Amino acid sequence: MNGDITQSQEWAELAKHHDELAGKHLRELFAEDPGRAGRMTLTAGDLHLDYAKHRATEETIDLLVALAERAGLRERVSAMFGGEHINVSEDRAVLHVALRMRENAELVVDGQDVVGDVHAVLDRMSAFSDRVRSKEWRGATGQPISTVVNIGIGGSDLGPAMAYEALRDYADAGIEARFVSNIDPADITGTLAGLDPATTLFVVSSKTFTTLETLTNARVARSWLVAALGEDAVSRHFVAVSTNAEKVAEFGIDPENMFGFWDWVGGRYSYDGAIGLSLMIAIGPERFREMLSGFREMDQHFRTAPFKANMPVIMAMLGIWYTDFFGAETRAVLPYSQRLHRFPAYLQQLTMESNGKSVRADGSPVTVATGEIFWGEPGTNGQHAFYQLLHQGTRLVPADFIGFAEPYEDREGMHDLLTANLLAQTSALAFGRTAEEIAGEGTPAEIVPHKVMPGNRPTSTILAPKLTPSTLGQLVALYEHIVFVEGTVWGVDSFDQWGVELGKKMALDLAPALTSDEPPTSFPDASTEELVKKYRELRGRRV
Numbered sequence: 001m002n003g004d005i006t007q008s009q010e011w012a013e014l015a016k017h018h019d020e021l022a023g024k025h026l027r028e029l030f031a032e033d034p035g036r037a038g039r040m041t042l043t044a045g046d047l048h049l050d051y052a053k054h055r056a057t058e059e060t061i062d063l064l065v066a067l068a069e070r071a072g073l074r075e076r077v078s079a080m081f082g083g084e085h086i087n088v089s090e091d092r093a094v095l096h097v098a099l100r101m102r103e104n105a106e107l108v109v110d111g112q113d114v115v116g117d118v119h120a121v122l123d124r125m126s127a128f129s130d131r132v133r134s135k136e137w138r139g140a141t142g143q144p145i146s147t148v149v150n151i152g153i154g155g156s157d158l159g160p161a162m163a164y165e166a167l168r169d170y171a172d173a174g175i176e177a178r179f180v181s182n183i184d185p186a187d188i189t190g191t192l193a194g195l196d197p198a199t200t201l202f203v204v205s206s207k208t209f210t211t212l213e214t215l216t217n218a219r220v221a222r223s224w225l226v227a228a229l230g231e232d233a234v235s236r237h238f239v240a241v242s243t244n245a246e247k248v249a250e251f252g253i254d255p256e257n258m259f260g261f262w263d264w265v266g267g268r269y270s271y272d273g274a275i276g277l278s279l280m281i282a283i284g285p286e287r288f289r290e291m292l293s294g295f296r297e298m299d300q301h302f303r304t305a306p307f308k309a310n311m312p313v314i315m316a317m318l319g320i321w322y323t324d325f326f327g328a329e330t331r332a333v334l335p336y337s338q339r340l341h342r343f344p345a346y347l348q349q350l351t352m353e354s355n356g357k358s359v360r361a362d363g364s365p366v367t368v369a370t371g372e373i374f375w376g377e378p379g380t381n382g383q384h385a386f387y388q389l390l391h392q393g394t395r396l397v398p399a400d401f402i403g404f405a406e407p408y409e410d411r412e413g414m415h416d417l418l419t420a421n422l423l424a425q426t427s428a429l430a431f432g433r434t435a436e437e438i439a440g441e442g443t444p445a446e447i448v449p450h451k452v453m454p455g456n457r458p459t460s461t462i463l464a465p466k467l468t469p470s471t472l473g474q475l476v477a478l479y480e481h482i483v484f485v486e487g488t489v490w491g492v493d494s495f496d497q498w499g500v501e502l503g504k505k506m507a508l509d510l511a512p513a514l515t516s517d518e519p520p521t522s523f524p525d526a527s528t529e530e531l532v533k534k535y536r537e538l539r540g541r542r543v
């Protein structure tokens with residue numbers, strides 16, 4: 001819908017329903033309807049979702065689905081998959097879903113054979129990965145590659161870094177991947193530590209190939225390599241992933257060794273394409289394609305399942321429910337999988353860069369909160385750190401718990417203990433413990449209030465058989481589509497990120513004030529002036 005969805009009948013009905021439901025405890029909801037535990041579940045591909053522990057009834061779900069309909073979600077989904085320019089502020093199509101379409105699918109957008117081009121790049125990536133993995137590709141001294149270093153930031157780092165960590169059990173060619181992103185020199189220093197230039201391959205990943213951090217790190221890596229092996233070694237040790245062939249050539253990387261993508265893939269939606277090259281080298285093209293089939297499975301589900309049985313739609317609409325009706329500020333993502341330890345960080349960019357917007361796609365201001373704040377850590381570590389606030393704090397923090405039935409490798413029953421923790425936490429969060437229950441255990445009266453567990457804290461539980469390339473793809477696509485649905489309801493452009501531009505430009509403008517021999521004379525503001533002076537003083541520069 002155009003305009004302000006909060007003015008719709010559907011929104012008003014949800015507001016009214018919220019007034020009726022907000023005072024109800026999950027204990028009551030389960031007592032009134034014990035069958036909800038069996039009914040409020042969904043399956044998509046290999047993922048099983050339990051959403052019974054939400055402060056919602058079937059009526060809530062109906063009303064939320066009606067809101068999604070009202071927002072025009074159906075048409076928006078067709079528009080995205082059909083290649084319409086739904087990224088309006090940049091006048092671009094939004095086609096990360098094309099990165100995993102089957103080779104025989106057809107999609108021509110703005111005169112471009114999108115699927116053909118995607119598969120041509122995938123084939124080149126596969127051929128290159130195979131050469132590196134089979135040791136046919138050799139470094140300048142004739143030695144095979146043992147470490148791939150991805151140099152990128154944001155979407156050109158978080159995706160492949162998260163996925164490599166998630167799938168490192170599948171890295172079977174003896175090739176380690178490392179990731180460097182920060183312009184803090186400590187990052188590249190740590191990344192290069194212990195590496196042998198002769199066996200190191202750098203993948204410089206940048207959609208624009210203009211990003212300060214990435215180009216700076218790439219230059220440092222280049223000097224490190226050249227110092228050891230000479231200028232001629234560069235072409236054997238540097239490849240690039242970018243949409244900008246000209247800048248890649250300018251940097252001195254042979255366009256033959258560049259893997260492309262297109263402006264219709266947003267950085268944070270890009271690791272299932274060429275940005276995933278370092279991951280593909282580590283786990284192999286076959287596993288990478290299994291991951292793509294997982295993405296595809298979720299795409300298919302999202303596209304075809306009725307909204308009431310649609311996992312991304314239900315999870316997204318529950319996100320709207322808590323954000324806009326309960327006033328929740330954040331959403332925790334708690335993977336009970338050490339391998340997913342970078343997943344919350346990855347989701348932070350995916351969700352917050354996409355939906356952290358104050359104006360709608362047409363430029364008009366939004367009238368409700370947008371953009372959930374995602375955060376989290378793997379269980380059980382989080383339990384021993386911040387779960388106290390989740391259980392007994394004053395804030396409402398809806399949480400997504402993610403678990404797997406099979407470990408890649410178990411040790412003395414540890415995996416079952418891990419899962420027992422997940423289940424215990426969601427149960428305690430939902431149902432808590434009353435003062436009577438605690439007093440009944442003989443707890444002294446003055447301690448009882450401290451031990452009361454209020455409960456009524458909502459969670460989703462996602463269970464999958466095992467963390468594999470395919471289930472990872474399903475999981476990532478699930479959240480991509482959650483972002484899409486929420487963005488559609490809020491009416492924002494989930495595919496631009498103008499808010500990060502100003503800071504980047506100001507950093508470039510400010511750099512000379514820090515480094516100049518002469519004390520600078522102009523500053524953006526009085527506070528920054530003081531800080532620049534303090535910094536110069538601490539660095540021993542003239543003030």
Ligand SMILES: O=P(O)(O)OC[C@H]1O[C@H](O)[C@H](O)[C@@H](O)[C@@H]1O
Binds near residue numbers: 154156209214353497
């Ligand atoms: O891939 P690049 O062009 O180097 O961009 C890297 C990152 O930088 C930007 O500041 C954007 O906010 C991100 O969306 C992007 O992923």
